[in-house]
Amino acid sequence: MIIGFLGVGTISTAVIRAMSDRPVQGGSILLSPRSEHMSTQLAAEFPHCRRMASNQEVVDESDMVVLAMRPQQLDEALSSVRFRDDQVVASFIAGTPPSQIAALVSPASRVAQLIPLPAIELGRGPLLICPAVAEVERAFEGLGDVIVWEDESLIRVFSCASAFMSTYYELQNTIIGWMSTRGIDEDTAARYILSELEGLAAVGKATPVERLGDLPGEHQTRGGLNERVRRTLGEQGWFGDLASALDDVYDNAVLRSPDPTG
Numbered sequence: 001m002i003i004g005f006l007g008v009g010t011i012s013t014a015v016i017r018a019m020s021d022r023p024v025q026g027g028s029i030l031l032s033p034r035s036e037h038m039s040t041q042l043a044a045e046f047p048h049c050r051r052m053a054s055n056q057e058v059v060d061e062s063d064m065v066v067l068a069m070r071p072q073q074l075d076e077a078l079s080s081v082r083f084r085d086d087q088v089v090a091s092f093i094a095g096t097p098p099s100q101i102a103a104l105v106s107p108a109s110r111v112a113q114l115i116p117l118p119a120i121e122l123g124r125g126p127l128l129i130c131p132a133v134a135e136v137e138r139a140f141e142g143l144g145d146v147i148v149w150e151d152e153s154l155i156r157v158f159s160c161a162s163a164f165m166s167t168y169y170e171l172q173n174t175i176i177g178w179m180s181t182r183g184i185d186e187d188t189a190a191r192y193i194l195s196e197l198e199g200l201a202a203v204g205k206a207t208p209v210e211r212l213g214d215l216p217g218e219h220q221t222r223g224g225l226n227e228r229v230r231r232t233l234g235e236q237g238w239f240g241d242l243a244s245a246l247d248d249v250y251d252n253a254v255l256r257s258p259d260p261t262g
């Protein structure tokens with residue numbers, strides 16, 4: 001399959017690198033010419049990546065076209081590009097459901113929205129695909145945990161639920177910083193906490209969904225340190241506050257990008 005990228009910015013670059021790291025390579029990747037430095041660099045780095053002279057050339061030679069510009073750049077980028085009805089379109093554009101994209105890329109009609117998160121560069125983390133389009137699932141297979149969802153009216157729930165990335169790192173850094181104030185050098189503190197968090201995530205992933213509710217209780221001893229920290233934070237309203245913050249973004253935020261800088 002030939003996959004063409006319109007937009008070679010932060011997230012495309014992460015995805016292209018992850019695709020190129022997969023053990024089984026197949027097909028080639030075409031790059032739009034903007035972001036000259038990055039598209040030239042990727043084409044030089046990977047023999048299966050080719051930088052094209054125009055957006056139309058990318059579309060003409062691709063079986064699947066990935067839309068990866070910012071939402072506000074979409075209309076201009078697509079205004080003079082013609083698609084074919086046999087093409088599949090995979091859109092990274094946040095806040096723009098696949099039915100809306102389909103109207104812009106007609107006569108191409110098989111369109112999916114994807115939500116890749118930055119960890120995809122390491123081939124990790126969730127990759128939402130909505131709705132199921134077999135070619136898209138095949139093309140992105142092996143890039144983290146692919147989660148296929150049909151109902152586009154609920155994509156916003158996924159976007160908002162992943163809006164705790166910077167909070168997670170703040171939490172991580174607070175614990176590391178606290179250890180430093182208590183006499184542990186930063187390097188040792190970081191190695192200790194990062195490994196602890198990785199272990200907890202691994203246990204979470206290995207636990208059946210119906211048992212996830214047991215994990216807090218299984219990771220504390222009655223009257224022990226973990227119970228005390230969780231109770232203190234619970235009494236201060238922490239967990240309810242987190243749900244309220246998610247409600248706030250769901251109800252009020254203008255959705256542009258799950259980019260941590262966004």
Ligand SMILES: NC(=O)c1ccc[n+]([C@@H]2O[C@H](COP(=O)([O-])OP(=O)(O)OC[C@H]3O[C@@H](n4cnc5c(N)ncnc54)[C@H](OP(=O)(O)O)[C@@H]3O)[C@@H](O)[C@H]2O)c1
Binds near residue numbers: 077092
């Ligand atoms: N970053 C994330 O973690 C993330 C995650 C999920 C989804 N997304 C979505 O992915 C999209 C891209 O995000 P990003 O963070 O990668 O943005 P970005 O770094 O700003 O990249 C945007 C890219 O689009 C290019 N572009 C702009 N206008 C174009 C046009 N007319 N034709 C072709 N290319 C054009 C830009 O080129 P120039 O540099 O020359 O302007 C740049 O290469 C957004 O819609 C965002 O909502 C991002």
